[in-house]
Amino acid sequence: MIKLFISHSSEDAELAAIFVQLIVTALMVKAQDIRCTSVDGYRLPGGSDTDEQLREEALGAECFIGVISSQSLASAYVLFELGARWGARRHLIPLLAPGLRPQALKGPLRGLNALSCDSMADIHQLIAELASRMHIQSESPAVYQHQLEALVYYATTLEIPVDSTPTKEHIVDKHLIGVTATQIPSQDDDYAASGEIIAQHCEREWPEDFSMRAYCINQQQEAVEKLRQGRPSDIPEEVFYQIRRKCAREWPDDFSMRQYSEEQQTAAYRSLQSRRQQPIY
Structure with a gap:
């Protein structure tokens, strides 16, 4: 029987593939121990009875991750797998896809603690919990840092299409102070209520x-002044918008942490870009 079953929509295949590579690198799990039906190398065997094998593996896997997205919530197969696993009272961790928050979980899943794929802290927690449950030793975080950054970066930039122009219509949360396309940079004071x-x-x-x-007030005011500086010249507008939106959602009333989080995200983006430009020998 497989060790890890990753339930997901086929429309989230790219996200699932990045997540699988992170798990393989961090936990050194063999391909035959993971089922992720949309990712090459982890699909069902040829000639297998799809419904029967999925039923057996969804119930029998040692660990179960449900990638929760708007697509998976509309998938009959994913809902069946999640429902069967929950009904069997077996290990089940909801992993929220980009743009989703725990409020998206309905019914009995709402009672489960969901982790988010756009949070490094959540993914570190997930890896530690999987390692403990499967009784294996995870690699040092330095070993899988590249895969972790790739997952979080993908999650951060997926919320809106990269070829679309961010507008104020994207902003629906009144707490997202300073999160508008015009803040790249803005002539208006988007932090007037700060x-x-x-x-x-x-x-x-x-x-x-x-x-x-x-x-505290002094530190927060200094952070607001740094946030007012807007987009660094080496960060594309759409990337900066996604970073700013994400950090504002995570820290709606803590500008110091919001500014720190923006710095961490932009540093991660620069690191990924640098690695992409390195020659392959």
């Missing part, structure tokens, strides 16, 4: 320590 947000945030963080609250 003062109130900062005051409320620091008061929650330090309700009885006025010295730390003042320090």
